[in-house]
Amino acid sequence: MLDFVQNNIFFTLLIINYVIAIGTAFFIILNNRNPVTTVSYILSLIVLPFVGLLIYFFFGQEYRKDKMFKRRxxxxxxxxxxxxxxxxxxxxxxxxYEDKFLDNQVNIVKLLQHNQKKPLTFGxxxxxxxxxxxxxxxxxxxxxxxxxxxxxxxxxxxxxxxxxxxxxxxxxxxxxxxxxxxxxxxxxxxxxxxxxxxxxxxxxxxxxxxxxxxxxxxxxxxxxxxxxxxxxxxxxxxxxxxxxxxxxxxxxxxxxxxxxxxxxxxxxxxxxxxxxxxxxxxxxxxxxxxxxxxxxxxxxxxxxAVQIAASGPDSSWPHIMEAIFTAINSAKESIYITTPYFIPNEQILTSLKTASRRGVKVRILVPKEGDSWAAKYATNSYVLDILESGIQVYHYCKGMVHAKTMVVDGEFTTVGTSNMDYRSFEINFEVNALVYNKEISQQLIRIFKNDVEHCDKVSLEQWKERDFSEKLKESFCRLWAPLL
Structure with a gap:
């Protein structure tokens, strides 16, 4: 037996890796985490021997979170x-205030007041x-x-x-x-x-x-x-x-x-x-x-009027994501989104597609190249789906667009640090300013339209005809979206 191990050291290590990986996979499943995240980690354990365990060790374990917030x-x-x-x-x-100027946005105010005790401030x-x-x-x-x-x-x-x-x-x-x-x-x-x-x-x-x-x-x-x-x-x-x-x-x-x-x-x-x-x-x-x-x-x-929304893994609720979700669902006329990474969770993706199909004008601006190869292709993997729902997508060509803004109905705006992705919604500490003001919102719409002048508008017909190699990269990167 010892001779076999010595003569087949790689094969032996591979067996040990998958024994540990199987046990880890059961542990991940029993944690009842987000299904997409769970599948991503299990796939990494199966497809990437040795590396998959390292990925889970650095990114997936919750013991650092538990230890951290016992101290917090x-x-x-x-x-x-x-x-x-x-x-x-x-x-x-x-x-x-709803009758005066908040209209449908009053639900966002109530959400953050109830969940995070964050007041709407004036002056x-x-x-x-x-x-x-x-x-x-x-x-x-x-x-x-x-x-x-x-x-x-x-x-x-x-x-x-x-x-x-x-x-x-x-x-x-x-x-x-x-x-x-x-x-x-x-x-x-x-x-x-x-x-x-x-x-x-x-x-x-x-x-x-x-x-x-x-x-x-x-x-x-x-x-x-x-x-x-x-x-x-x-x-x-x-x-x-x-x-x-x-x-x-x-x-x-x-x-x-x-x-x-x-x-x-x-x-x-x-x-x-x-x-x-x-x-x-x-x-x-x-x-x-x-x-x-x-x-x-x-x-x-x-x-x-401004309300500050903050989120992080120390909270029971993803406050910024929920505020964005509520704003999208309250939209009656238009939604303008600028983000460097569009890797939304199912809640945000569904709310955007539904808003578009019920007649809301939805526009999304993302970088054509970006600063991350994996994030670029993960973002592109969502483009066909949202184009088919009537959402217009613009690829910014002048350089890297890193702005994180959303304007709803020309009355509500969010500007902050949160990207439209898993990491910002669920993992990192973020903070956004929610601005309930028509003038500020109209300024940002004008800025959005100015940025569009430096964009390529994505055509549904042309997007369907992109190379198979591009589609393959997109599908692969989308698998790891929760890890990006």
């Missing part, structure tokens, strides 16, 4: 949430910032004016040219006595140890989100902090798709990068602040003292 006791921090409870609107007040000023160069020009000016504190939370924070410009400002403000706190995702960011030490020496408090051993080998490791948040003095903030990297500032080495970000001033920043503080307690392993400057009283800054 900050969600019991009532001090952070007290102000939100005061701002929650009662049913009678919601009915009043906000919202500005749309197109691309990284506009975002950073505005952000740097606002950072220079900070008087009490600066809070940043980014998926990608690189120590490249734009990153160093940001770090220079943060160090300057910290040395002026401003409290500066920074959270960066350990996997997504390329922040040098030298710059971390520099920031710390200037008095900046900085912590990575969930460090891993080999970040360059695990770019898609589960439960990443995909948010892009800035809060200044508790009154002004930024949220959207633009990370801190030269890739997001045109012109860049990778070509033209099309993105959308929001600058918000007003009460909505208190919601962004609460999410930052909860994450800060988690990454720093301390409970920050809640002080008045974090949630200052302020006069009305504008006329825009």
């Amino acid at each position: 006791k900050v969600f019991n921090n009532e001090k952070v949430k007290q102000w939100e409870k005061k701002l929650l609107l009662g049913e009678q007040e919601l009915d009043k 906000n000023d919202v500005k749309i910032l197109i691309n990284g160069e506009k975002k950073f020009e505005s952000l740097f000016k606002d950072l220079e004016k900070a008087k009490d504190h600066i809070h940043l939370e980014y998926y990608i924070l690189n120590s490249d040219n734009i990153g160093l410009q940001l770090i220079d400002i943060l160090c300057k403000k910290a040395q002026e006595g401003i409290y500066v706190r920074v959270i960066y995702d350990y996997v997504g960011s390329d922040l040098s140890g030298k710059q971390v030490k520099r920031m710390q020496s200037c008095g900046i408090e900085i912590f990575p989100f969930m460090p891993v051993w080999f970040p360059n080998l695990t770019r898609k490791l589960n439960y990443r902090d995909h948010r892009k948040i800035v809060i200044i003095d508790g009154t002004l903030g930024y949220v959207g798709g633009v990370n801190v990297s030269d890739d997001y500032v045109n012109p860049c080495e990778k070509g033209y990068w099309r993105d959308t970000h929001l600058r918000i001033e007003g009460n909505a920043i208190k919601s962004l602040q609460s999410h930052f503080l909860l994450n800060w307690n988690f990454v720093s392993k301390q409970e920050i003292k809640i002080i008045d400057p974090f949630f200052p009283q302020m006069d009305n800054c504008g006329e825009v």
Whole structure:
């Protein structure tokens, strides 16, 4: 027997692999997870010996999630949430605002108030910032004016040219006595140890989100902090798709990068602040003292109603996905979606196709090439299905479109960090601003139509005639969609 093992070492290892794989497959089935995700993991165990087990070890196991959220006791921090409870609107007040301007969107407000206790806030000023160069020009000016504190939370924070410009400002403000706190995702960011030490020496408090051993080998490791948040003095903030990297500032080495970000001033920043503080307690392993400057009283800054939706694996419900789902189902006239990755779950896919077939004008804009080969083909695998339902699809040709926006009926808008894919809906930490305002919505529709001028409209007839090799790539990548 020993001689057989020694002479057939690969065959022996293969048998051991499949014994372990079969046991793992039973374990996955017994977990009663999403059927699509379950099938994807089981297929990887069968089709990819050895590699499949590694994929499941890095991406599929829930023990990291359980361990992580046993530590995440900050969600019991009532001090952070007290102000939100005061701002929650009662049913009678919601009915009043429904008649006034919310119309069908009142269901989204109720959903987030009931599930996440996130209030609809008034008195906000919202500005749309197109691309990284506009975002950073505005952000740097606002950072220079900070008087009490600066809070940043980014998926990608690189120590490249734009990153160093940001770090220079943060160090300057910290040395002026401003409290500066920074959270960066350990996997997504390329922040040098030298710059971390520099920031710390200037008095900046900085912590990575969930460090891993080999970040360059695990770019898609589960439960990443995909948010892009800035809060200044508790009154002004930024949220959207633009990370801190030269890739997001045109012109860049990778070509033209099309993105959308929001600058918000007003009460909505208190919601962004609460999410930052909860994450800060988690990454720093301390409970920050809640002080008045974090949630200052302020006069009305504008006329825009905003609600902040956040989601992550720490929640019982996928709040952002449910808000998007509710908005789609409430649509009467039009839906405009821009997303870098269109890999929807069945709920979103069905709601979009149903909306189109009941007469709603549905338009979806995605990059023609994108920054991920697998995501491109997984996205393309859905195109035929949605085209046959009457949805119009546009392939953006000018460069990479990374904006994450949706406009419904020219009245409701969501802009944030969440892609239209499994990872954003179920795995990563995301945050979106939901804007209930016709003017902002009409601006984004005009921006969408301007982007369409740089697109190829996908024809149903031509799409049906694409090469078999393309269809094969699409079908293969779609199998792994939950893992992308």
